[in-house]
Amino acid sequence: MGIRSFIPLLVLLSLLVSCTPEGESPFTEGRQTNDYQVDSDYYKEAKGKTGDELKAALHEIIDDHNELTYREVWEALMVTDEDPQNRDNVILFYSGRSQDKDLKGPDADDWNREHIWAKSHGGFDTDPGVGTDLHHLRPTDVSVNASRGNLDFDNGGKEHQEAKGNYYDHDSFEPRDEVKGDIARMLFYMAVRYEGDDGELDLELNDRVNNGRTPLHGKLSVLLKWHKEDPVDENEQRRNQFIYEEFQNNRNPFIDNPEWAFAIWDDEQ
Template structure:
């Protein structure tokens, strides 16, 4: 074993104990929510969605101008810059002169993006200022997105720098209109935001207008959109960025996103676990669920280790990194030099 690999092995072994504890905590439910979700205990499917709606719908309304200040807490990168989920080429100073400024191209300014377009709900409140779905993004890329649905595309109409996000004809089965595709590492983030929105506003969502919605309170999402978002949520598990943002929203707005607190919860509401009763204090996501240290960059190939630090796969694609492995606890690292680390329960 080389000196570098020895150091690597020791680092992974030390991380293993810490991450195992994190996984146990996850299985027992979110540590900071207490009995917040207790009213949803024992529910499943449609009833679970309704119960969750009653838990999370009451929250403090933030002013639209107040969102700028909230971003200092919810969307600031570790280097102090704006965390932009639409562009990989921006480097905005939080609150600097580029905040809300005019733009002609990508990189000119950032603004407040309603990730679920406000035109879908006719600019109505409290959705209009709900911090859960409003994030800072590059103004030009945001403008190119417009109010198009999320989806998957070849990006023949537009691509942001490096092809980070794309606009074009949908390649998703069941829908052929124009869609906006975010980067892979944020697809799960946006899926869980959408699950939150159609749950939190269950009593309103049937009146919203979008090709992603079906005009009902349940399932609320059209079949093609639901299948897409369920897949995105599975392929891009909950990250540390999301958990930290969820905590910040809790402090600022007074409610939480249960789909971040309970990775895989969407399967209990819409997926293959709709007949399984939800337990708020002893939750089993049945993998893959993850606690991730997000890097803010595009995902690379990863290596997979056992909880003891033994490498079992090298330089494999993130999306299929765990396919075929026995059920257990694994550590995923973005390469052999450290960086992004995950603890995943399968």
């Protein structure tokens, strides 16, 4: 979907919401799990490949997605992260809190747009493309977002007082168990989608923390463990489908085919 068609789509979506019975959502009600299965042709060029060949094939498949502006990300997240039980709310990623969509902004207890691949890891800011890619942007509580900052992901630290189950220290952030796999799969996507062609950044995963402003993110061994322990759920499948159908026209391969993460990176450990 092109950017010029984004606003008309939102108008249509608002009409659908107004015609939906109270307590239901046009995006979440009535779908079955198999609605999120992708056509087998989408990944046909990746079949049978492993390692760098698989990574390169997946990059070609998901490259050149439709790009949003950072302002449009607000509206998109209200769709992709909508609370299935309350269409007026979004689910905040780290805390799991359901919050009114209108309570967004820079103030305490607002929600804002969190880059799971920290912007400073490559210095890409919020420009269309890597800075607005919905596959790694999530709504989060402002205070929790500030605590995460640009930290790499790893186990350990002190528990966050406003988001129980999340831990952080001077060099890493550990999210709650329910989203650990989600984070891993978002970072896997980023390392495949952005390979340095067409003037874009080359983002890579490594097995370190304290990656600073380099286009690197860790900690890979921990991410693979989280990927295995917290498998793909229907919320991720639904979100992946919305991004593909409604906004970017590309998918996260590691939601559709979780085994590919190990086929690419497991031999690096």
